[in-house]
Amino acid sequence: MNTAEHGGVNWTICQECKGQGKKSRRLSKKVRLLYQKATEQFEKTKGEGTAPDRPKAPLYPCPTCSGSGLVAAACSPAVDKENYPHVAIIGAGIGGVALAVACLHRGIPFTLYERDSHFEARSQGYGLTLQQASKAIEGLGIFSLKDKVISTRHLVHTVEGKVIGEWGTRKWMPDDVKTAPKRTNMHIARQSLRLALLEQLGGDDKVQWGHQLVDFKQDNDTHITLNFQVNGAMKTAKVDLVVGADGIRSSVRRLLIDEDTTPLRYLGCIVILGICPLSVLEGVASPLLDSATIFQTANGNERIYVMPFTADSVMWQLSFPMPEEDAKALSALGPEALKEEAFRRTQWHDPVPQIVAATLDTQISGYPVYDRELLTPALLENNGAVTLLGDAAHPMSPFKGQGANQALLDALSLARGITRGCRPLSNWKAAGIRESVLTEFELEMLERSAVKVKDSAAAAEFLHSEIVLHEGDEPRGRCLKRNDA
Template sequence: MKKVEVKKVENEASSWTICLECKGRGKKSRGLTKKSRLLYQLAFDQFEKTNSEGTPPVLPKGHLHLCSKCSGSGLIPSTNPPTADNENYPHIAIIGGGIGGIALAVACLHRGIPFTLYERDNNFDARSQGYGLTLQQASKAIEGFGIVSLDEGVISTRHLVHATDGKVIGEWGVRKWIQPDVKTSSKRSNIHIARQSLRLAILEQLGGNDAVQWGHQLIDFKQGKDVELHFQVNGKIKTAKADLVVGADGIRSSVRKLLIGEDITPLRYLGCIVILGICPLSALEDSNNSLLDSATVFQTANGNERIYIMPYTSDSVMWQLSFPMLEEDAKTLSIKGPQALKEEACRRTQWHDPIPQILSATLEAQVSGYPVYDRELLKPELLEKSGQATLIGDAAHPMSPFKGQGANQALLDALALARGISRGCRPLSQWRKEGIRKSVLSEFESEMLERSAVKVKDSAEAADFLHSEIVLHKSNAPRRRL
């Protein structure tokens, strides 16, 4: 097992503040080239000659390069975290204490942006242990939250695809393409980590549980000069105020429902169910199988069922079985609970070793399952009417789990929004007069929805082709549309 250490500095060694060199963006502009300036000037002169008819030329942006001062993280160590700047920045009400919501709070903390983080659960451990995540694009972005090491993270170096008899029909990863004695960079690798472990690592940047308003169920909010929010807390109604509301409250987002309604973009069933389980290697009689070396991801499929097994920690694996099922049948199976889910999973996967052994050894308490949903892509126009409120993560662009992009996109959303607020609401910006939507939200939402759209689309398509004959095509490449 290879642990993730982005740098040698420990997470708790220091607080963080934004790098003044790049203003917390991680990148700096080199400025426009002489050719770009000349082309723009020629286009602008031509525009003026036509008496300003048509569309005026847009001044191009300079090429960005990594900031050497902060190595691209946008942060530098600080003795203490910045003091919240209530005079210049808006106060953010973050609804949802999952990965995206906590990440946004951390990014705001580093920039002195005042915030309050609300979560409906009563405590951090209110939910089950959860599932494993694979950090892909976000494996670099986590440095932007001050996380310089992930002790619980595991890097995979081999990925195998099998037919049900164990025959390998696909293999990729650095162990196949690079000689064993060649040193590889962890920054180019996928990082596997338990959801709660990542969530805790981010929460620690806030100083722990006391930074979250636990047990706050959002009821509604009203927009005016500021936003008035109403929460149900211990059976009573509690009121709070903010300048901006950010819904980071998942696929069944209360904020989204209040802003857009459920009828315009309802949940969309993707035709399959997922059953998840976590199995400690110590529970297996034979844990010496080469597939269980804590650095291998493998999947097996038959054109209908498909199981994906990855390292969960250094001494356990997570499995994800999925297969097509009518929506009502999927709901019924899910409601029956862990015992029925495990029995169904075992019945469908009497395949090559060590799959039957892993599923059999998985405790029912570590089994869960659910029908797979997403939503139709949001159009920026729908959010344009949202005033002093916006959405991030699954609240904005829920997707199937089959591309492992949900947490990655939520982290990128959080960082982009915090950077947008820092830039758009800086002193002398007049954001209070212009409005937070014009100053920050419209640009942020446009970028977020464009970036995540392809991930939503690809994840939905994967729900089809991973449970079809396509997945059995022999190819040493990830299972995309072949």
């Protein structure tokens, strides 16, 4: 599907694959016969031992929609209140808006609630890198991001400027190769991606702004009553399904799971973030600032990571170990103190100190880094028609760049699950939304994201150790996995 041709159109699910983006091939005769033989053998044992698993049909991208699950339409599909549950989405960050968009394309009724009063009410983070989700956003009707930047080179330096690692398409592809690689890292400002999603939704007036969730109650008739505080008054709403997409300090999660069960877990370091326009770096001529290069510099304790933010600016992320109370105190001092600390710690090779010095205080923030212990299906299985996604379900450190990626994949997975589990004649209302949709969704989400949470926590440790100075043309930490294998 050509990317540029489909901007500004409406989307509906592909009927060939029912919006799943993939189709099933028939099982081969050999596989069918092996399963039949194993089943017959199990029956002969009169149920002793383990029953053979039914083989799953192999999947392939749907050729009609090129794997996106969507096709262009004259208008958005009509809301199907008869067959689908009404979904309350709590939180209008990346994951929440993505779920709303995926529901819109499928005619699933939804209401998107956000405690902030408007789109720009608070910082939504800085830049992010789309990896697995660079394909998933096509499943949300976004085939081109006008503000994206593609990186083709990644360097690791010592503080003196010695290159100790390099990878990326510019290193591995011959200069005369003109075709773009299939896999690239796409960088975009978080708010730019959020805005692109809101445009798919029809604008930010599709969000119920200023709604702070207070609590909810599941009724015997399967409906859920939500209570919000809005402009100092209480407001209620009734829905069939609640999805907490409200971040690492999720109100929905707190109401489902006692905070002491899975408390915030400090990862031992603080992050200071900044955005620096290239235009303010007067007299700094560096090939590292070509808007297509990522570089990081480390000394085994402090580490700075610099990536393209837009075509004419960079984002930097400085991180270093610090006791939790000290990290909280430094963060509370505000941008000026954070910048001063960052500058003091980064008197390294050019253009690192120049970038930090030129960054305006208004473009600097900092915070202690946390995640939570991995959720288990058992902690969610008794929560009825309520579930979580994104950072509310599996918060992780920023060091592997996976938070937004996993949230987008969660959103698409849940919407596709509702389409499958609540199709006409599915009898989901009698079976319950948990049995019909949520159990399968949560199992897939938790299994997929678990390795990302673990890797991100591990990175918080090894990026601030001697391991980061390992010489090799590969991402830091890969040598650890190789040694562990």
